[in-house]
Amino acid sequence: MTTDTPLYLMGRSDRETQRLIAVGDALNPFTRHVLHEAGLTEGMRVLDVGTGAGDVALLAAEIVGPSGHVIGLDQNPTILKTAFARAQAAGRDNISFVAGDCTSAAAHGRFDAVVGRLVLMYLPNPADTIRALADQLNPGGVIAFQDYNLSRESCRTSPPVPLWQQVWDWVVDTAARAGIPAEIGFGLRRTFLRAGLPEPQMRLDSHVGGGPDAIAYAWMAESIRSMLPLITGLGVATEEEIDVDTLADRLGDATVAGDAVAKAPDMVSAWTTV
Secondary structure, eight states: OOOSSOOOOSOOSHHHHHHHHHHHHHHHHHHHHHHHHHTOOTTOEEEEETOTTSHHHHHHHHHHOTTSEEEEEESOHHHHHHHHHHHHHTTOTTEEEEEOOGGGGGGGOOEEEEEEESOGGGOSOHHHHHHHHHTTEEEEEEEEEEEEOOSTTTSEEESOOHHHHHHHHHHHHHHHHTTOOTTTTTTHHHHHHHTTOOOOEEEEEOOEEESTTOTHHHHHHHHHHHHHHHHHHTTSOOHHHHOHHHHHHHHHHHHHHTTOEEEOOOEEEEEEEO
């Protein structure tokens, strides 16, 4: 089964929101670096597309400072309550959160930068979306996006751990059946160019770790938990095969027993100025 409009891989539960925040802690250093490299500075007005729990919006708000402003846009109004609470707790009163999708960006005026993390993979025509978002930029504006590669080679262990390969195969197969391109991250360059934007700068980051306390085990197991309805619904694997409640422990035990390190999926970034 495949679909023209990609299916959302993850769930929308409170537990999934907490997973997003935990994963954000690992990804945020990569995103912060990219936002600086892309040219975000004090005083800018920034749109964060698909803001979710607000991680990227919080990073952008830190960079643009009190003289700037960030609008976090997400089609899930429930998760925006969490994003707003996190902004309040961080003392960031230069952030607004608005329910809506990419097509509603024009209603919020013009921006100096448009950013997004793990959002283009879910769009049927990402180049068209990027072009429309770029049209909302002031002259010299910045556009920067990040996405995973969901290919077989993107996530692995060294030395190989069979359980990790099996689990990652479930992710890859589910993403493929959900209509998500395997290398959406590397494909960011083509997306930008097809949108008529200048050649982007790019970089690749990935989290690597091992030992009994590595975050990778819970990260992967909770991702599988969120994906479970789709994994089973698309016929990739059964709940009995996955046994999600023991998965984190089994991944940890297998990694430690193999004296291995686990590499998270490639996080590819692309940015340019319009």
